[in-house]
Amino acid sequence: MRRVVIGTAAVSMALSMAACGKAGNKSSGSSSSSSGSGSGGKSIGLLLPDNVTARYEKFDKPYFEAKVKELCGDCTVSYANAAADPTKQAQQMSTMVTKGVKVIVVSAQDSAAIKSSIQAAVSKGVKVVAYDRLAQGPVSAYVSFDNVKVGELQGQALLDALGSKATTKSKVVMINGDDADPNAGQFKQGAHKILDGKVNIAYEQSGLWKDTVAAQKMSAAITQLGAKNIAGVYSANDGMAGGIANTLKGAGISGIPLTGQDAELAGIQRIVAGTQSSTVYKAYKPEADNAAELAVNLLQGKDIKALADTTVTSGSGDKVxxxxxxxxSVTVKNIKDTVVKDGLYTVAQICTPNYAAACKKAGLQ
Known part of the structure; x- marks a missing residue:
């Protein structure tokens, strides 16, 4: 769901995106241990929520595995992807516990639904780290971004893009993430904090972190409000922004702000092309590195307070x-100084032939 740019300076400070998440079910999404048998006392589990959101398989998983190997040469990582199915994720957690995995890092597909699985794991001596999304239940630690701040950045980017058109009469469409993802509520909270009283949020619905659902909601908003009456669109992430952008194009609507999140390559390319105005970059490597370090420390029985230096309260009331x-926030003005500078994407990856002219105009080539 679905579901941050600390920029280079922040990355260098070892701070650790996304959404945020997105739903999907391309495949079973499961794989066996990436660096060993996955059983025994030095095994760490990694459970990710879906395989449609580009970041998880491409960045989070390899970064996490590499950091665990660096910190603990004889540790193994057992990995599985829920493919957007909370029932599958519960089964995956149970399987890892049965295999003898001692620490499980989980990005919950459904933060409430995973609670009983976490309770069962903890009752058998397993430590659980909530990754990117704050799962309910007795988790030992949580690694993510300031998700309310993500929403604030999105809201402010929308206002900045609207400029003088940001008035209380300006009608804005708001497509939020999946309510099963606690991050979605925090993104929404932050965005409302910035937008309320500044623009008229005339249509607001959940896109469930799915581009197809977001496209349908956008189409309904156009029908309800009228194509000429929409000043801008808040999309909680880049995946949904892709579906929204296609709907806007089909309706003949252009030149209006459209937000996003996750700094996906397609989102960055839309920003270059002018069909999306902003995204939010949450540097994956620092987040994965922090999660790996917490997992290894928990495995080794070390104190984690120096790493997890604040506390939050989950939806189940647990203090973590x-x-x-x-x-x-990323706009066309700082692509070079954020995702390119941090090595997330090269200019060549962004500026494919279809985007060459736009890249030149944006100063990327």
Whole structure:
């Protein structure tokens, strides 16, 4: 769901995106241990929520595995992806516990639904780290970004893009994430904090972190409000922004702000092309590195308070030691100084032939 740019300076400070998440079910999404048998006393589990959101398989998983190997040469990582199915994720957690995995890092597909699985794991001596999304239940630690701040950045980017058109009469469409993802509520909270009283949020619905659902909601908003009456669109992440952008194009609507999150390559390319106005970059490596370090420390029985230096309260009322990293807003003006500078994407990856002219105009080539 679905579901931050700390920029280079913040990355260098070892701060650790996304959404945020997105739903999807391309495949079973499961794989066996990436660096060993996955059983025994030095095994760490990694459970990610879906395989449609580009970040998880491409960045989070390899970064996490590499950091665990660096910190604990004889540790193994057992990995599985829920493919947007909370029932599958519960089964995956149970399987890891049965295999003898001692620490499980989980990005919950459904933060409430996973609670009983976490309770069962903890009752058998397993330590659980909530990754990117704050799962309910007795988790030992939580690593993510300041998600309210993510929403604030999105809201402010929308206002900035609207400029003088940001008035209480300006009608804005708001497509939020999946309510099963606690991050979605925090993104929404932050965005409302910035937008309320500044613009008229004339249509607001959940896009469930799915581009298809977001496209349908956008189409309904156009029908309800009229194509000429929409000043801008808040999309909680880049995946949904892709579906929204296609709907806007089909309706003949252009030149209006459209937000996003996760700094996906397609989102960055839309920003270059002018069909999306902003995204939020949450640096994956620092987040994955922090999660790996917490997992290894828990495995080795070390104190984690120095790593997880604040506390948060989950939806189940549990107080959790947490590490919250800093998000960064990305527009066409700072692509070079954020995702390119941090090595997330090269200019060549962004500026494919279809975007060459736009890249030149944006100063990327």
């Amino acid at each position: 030691q947490a590490k919250l990293l800093t998000p960064v």
